[in-house]
Amino acid sequence: MIVDSFFPRKIKAALKNEPPGMWMPNLPDKCIRLSSGYPAPALIPTEELKAAVVNLLEEEHDLPLHYLGSPKIAKLKEKILKKLAERDIHVSGEELLMTSGACQAIDLIARVLLDDETFVIVESPTYMEALEIFKNYTQRFISIPIDQHGLQTDQLERVLEERRGKGLALPRLLYTIPTFHNPTGTTMSAERRQHVLDLAVKYNFLILEDDAYGELGFEKSPLPLKAIDNDGPVIHIGSLSKTVAPGMRIGWVAGAREFITACSWFKKDLNPSFTQATMAVFLDKTNYEERLKLLRNTYHDKCDVLISAMEKFLPEYVSWFVPKGGYFVWIKIRGVDTSLLLNRALSAGVSFVPGKHFFLNQKHGNEYLRLSFSYADKNDIVKGIRILGNLLM
Ligand SMILES: Cc1ncc(COP(=O)(O)O)c(C=O)c1O
Numbered sequence: 001m002i003v004d005s006f007f008p009r010k011i012k013a014a015l016k017n018e019p020p021g022m023w024m025p026n027l028p029d030k031c032i033r034l035s036s037g038y039p040a041p042a043l044i045p046t047e048e049l050k051a052a053v054v055n056l057l058e059e060e061h062d063l064p065l066h067y068l069g070s071p072k073i074a075k076l077k078e079k080i081l082k083k084l085a086e087r088d089i090h091v092s093g094e095e096l097l098m099t100s101g102a103c104q105a106i107d108l109i110a111r112v113l114l115d116d117e118t119f120v121i122v123e124s125p126t127y128m129e130a131l132e133i134f135k136n137y138t139q140r141f142i143s144i145p146i147d148q149h150g151l152q153t154d155q156l157e158r159v160l161e162e163r164r165g166k167g168l169a170l171p172r173l174l175y176t177i178p179t180f181h182n183p184t185g186t187t188m189s190a191e192r193r194q195h196v197l198d199l200a201v202k203y204n205f206l207i208l209e210d211d212a213y214g215e216l217g218f219e220k221s222p223l224p225l226k227a228i229d230n231d232g233p234v235i236h237i238g239s240l241s242k243t244v245a246p247g248m249r250i251g252w253v254a255g256a257r258e259f260i261t262a263c264s265w266f267k268k269d270l271n272p273s274f275t276q277a278t279m280a281v282f283l284d285k286t287n288y289e290e291r292l293k294l295l296r297n298t299y300h301d302k303c304d305v306l307i308s309a310m311e312k313f314l315p316e317y318v319s320w321f322v323p324k325g326g327y328f329v330w331i332k333i334r335g336v337d338t339s340l341l342l343n344r345a346l347s348a349g350v351s352f353v354p355g356k357h358f359f360l361n362q363k364h365g366n367e368y369l370r371l372s373f374s375y376a377d378k379n380d381i382v383k384g385i386r387i388l389g390n391l392l393m
Contacts, residue, residue: 010137014135017132017135020129023128023357025352026346027346028346031346031349031351032381032383032384032387033376034352034372034375034381034384034385035352035353036374036375038246038375039245040375043295044244045245045291049282052281052282053278060072064277065274069273070277070280072276072277075280075284076250076283080096080252084238087221087223088223088227089224089236089254091254091255094261095257096253097252097267098251098276099237099252100250100272101251102237102239102252103133104249104251104267105237105253106134106175108253108263109237109263110134111266112262112266114134114172114173116137116140118172118173119172120134120173121141121171121175122142123144123145123146123151123175124143124145124146124359125183125330125358125368126175126182126183127210128357130175131360142159143361144159146186148186148321150176150187151188151192151196153199154195156199157199160202160203170205174196174207174208175210176208176209176210177209177210177212177213178193178209178222178224179214179217180214180216180324180327181326182328182370183353183370184321185321185322185323185324185325185326185328186321188222193222193225194228196225197229197231197234200229201231207225207233207234209225209234209236209237211224211226211236212237212239212241213326213327216243216292216295216325218299218300218325224236235253235255235259236254236255237251237254238254244279250272299373301378305373305381306371306373306381309381309386310331310385312389313385313388313389313390315389315392317333317334318332318333318392319332319334328372328374329371329373330370331368331369333369338354338367338368338369345387345388345391348390349384349387350383350387350388352369353369354369355367355369355370356368
């Protein structure tokens with residue numbers, strides 16, 4: 001039996017893409033991981049989460065382990081609503097859906113909005129897993145470049161105007177990471193935020209705002225797009241992966257009620273209900289604002305260490321953006337193919353993600369790479385950059 005002959009056209013098309021996770025380097029033992037966009041191991045609240053599990057089971061016994069789960073699941077949702085309101089996003093319970101991380105939210109949104117005729121606008125570069133997800137549903141993309149002030153909305157307007165003028169299909173969705181972008185670390189300016197919202201209304205598309213790093217500003221974080229979208233084109237997604245623990249798989253999507261209903265249709269009851277209840281207990285016992293302060297200070301400090309090491313050890317033809325938050329620094333190395341450099345770097349004991357994985361047209365990323373300052377400790381960050389510097393001399 002030829003099993004793949006049973007796959008519908010859409011699935012066959014999706015399976016022609018690169019397999020998921022191809023961007024993840026195969027790391028030798030003891031490699032310094034400047035590739036990993038993971039939280040610092042010391043900042044994962046292991047003991048507090050352990051206490052939350054014990055507390056939950058002592059209080060509710062088998063209840064959180066049943067299909068219907070614990071009443072604490074509803075408490076978690078209330079906490080996220082409150083958290084969103086503190087960032088000026090005022091939505092009701094019917095406008096918020098809890099998901100298994102932000103990635104499930106992206107997948108549900110893609111499932112609800114895209115068919116293989118649909119155009120999606122993506123930033124260039126952008127988060128590679130979002131690209132992987134969108135490519136499972138459509139092959140039609142419009143790529144708009146990013147600079148140090150985020151998405152170049154003038155270029156977006158030009159492209160949209162031209163498409164309308166020529167009678168070409170207009171996009172239905174824009175995917176953006178306006179705050180502490182992955183991979184570039186940049187943040188969209190206030191003018192561009194307003195401009196992109198105006199364009200969404202004028203050209204009738206929805207904006208998927210991925211705010212995975214929004215709470216991790218070293219100083220102040222800008223207001224999310226969702227907080228200023230008077231006409232409601234923004235679907236906002238968030239996550240506790242970067243601020244608590246990615247293995248808990250706690251994320252959400254906030255948007256118009258009809259849209260959230262459609263997403264919940266397909267999500268069904270595929271909830272990590274035990275971890276949701278555990279997270280509710282954890283948040284109840286934790287001063288989250290204090291936790292954020294610790295995270296912001298720690299990551300700010302590690303970012304400074306990375307930048308100082310780059311200034312000291314990297315040759316002059318290397319350039320970068322200095323981020324104001326998040327996990328990443330985006331580097332350009334003129335004349336160097338960073339995929340080839342990665343092989344040498346791994347042999348020398350340090351990893352990064354080659355830039356090509358963040359672009360639809362991978363050639364555009366050849367001279368770029370993403371470094372993460374979140375996971376490795378400060379000594380290793382300096383060691384890792386010294387190794388990279390030696391390879392470039
Ligand atoms: C921009 C962005 N969105 C979403 C995610 C994934 O979040 P989650 O772990 O909640 O699925 C990440 C993780 O790296 C990310 O960088």
